[in-house]
Amino acid sequence: GAVVSQHPSWVICKSGTxxxxxxxxxxxxxxxxxxxxxxxxxSLMLMATSNEGSKxxxxxxxxxxxxxxxxxxxxxxxxxxxxxHPEDSSFYICSARDLGTVPYEQYFGPGTxxxxx
Amino acid sequence: xxxxxxxxxxxSVQEAETVTLSCTYDTSESNYxxxxxxxxxxxxxxxxxxxxAYKQQNATENRFSVxxxxxxxxxxxKISDSQLGDTAMYFCAFRxxxxxxxxxxxxxxxxLIIQP
Numbered sequence: 001g002a003v004v005s006q007h008p009s010w011v012i013c014k015s016g017t018x019x020x021x022x023x024x025x026x027x028x029x030x031x032x033x034x035x036x037x038x039x040x041x042x043s044l045m046l047m048a049t050s051n052e053g054s055k056x057x058x059x060x061x062x063x064x065x066x067x068x069x070x071x072x073x074x075x076x077x078x079x080x081x082x083x084x085h086p087e088d089s090s091f092y093i094c095s096a097r098d099l100g101t102v103p104y105e106q107y108f109g110p111g112t113x114x115x116x117x
Numbered sequence: 118x119x120x121x122x123x124x125x126x127x128x129s130v131q132e133a134e135t136v137t138l139s140c141t142y143d144t145s146e147s148n149y150x151x152x153x154x155x156x157x158x159x160x161x162x163x164x165x166x167x168x169x170a171y172k173q174q175n176a177t178e179n180r181f182s183v184x185x186x187x188x189x190x191x192x193x194x195k196i197s198d199s200q201l202g203d204t205a206m207y208f209c210a211f212r213x214x215x216x217x218x219x220x221x222x223x224x225x226x227x228x229l230i231i232q233p
Contacts, residue, residue, distance in 0.1 A: 044221070
């Protein structure tokens with residue numbers, strides 16, 4: 001089956017620094033990827049839709065200047081949390097849409113746990 | 118905007134029993150997709166079952182089946198012959214049919230515990 005990877009699986013950074021999270025589709029091309037955020041014991045919330053070759057679409061309430069998304073190729077999207085603060089600590093999950101399936105399937109990465117100290 | 122509601126924060130049943138998880142949703146769209154995802158302690162999201170709104174027949178996948186009531190906007194998941202490995206968070210999710218650019222809207226989840 002289709003595989004989506006995320007790197008790193010966990011990261012600790014100091015307040016004020018930036019951290020980049022990668023999402024890769026390993027065996028299929030993905031023009032669209034999605035970024036979700038999950039706080040402890042809560043549900044997943046869609047943050048943004050990442051489109052290859054164009055600007056990301058952010059959900060209402062998500063600061064686009066804080067969460068920079070770049071989808072530079074058909075297999076890679078990156079989420080950069082800029083000037084991270086403790087309240088940005090969360091579990092970030094990406095998913096990727098497989099163009100080759102009808103209706104399209106969406107596969108999830110294993111997630112990245114971000115802790116800001 | 119669509120909303121997804123799961124009213125059971127936690128459920129506990131004995132192994133081999135049947136359990137039903139509830140989900141209701143609200144949308145103005147006529148065509149859409151509904152999903153149940155399982156999230157075990159590893160936190161990897163695993164697709165359990167999918168239902169396409171234009172299909173009247175309820176989806177089934179081995180021990181998992183749904184009761185899809187479109188008019189009532191209800192989408193429950195039934196797990197038969199429950200196993201210890203079914204212990205996990207279960208999320209109901211909605212996706213519109215807007216050209217493939219729709220992310221998922223999730224409910225708050227139900228923590229299912231299967232007791233030995």
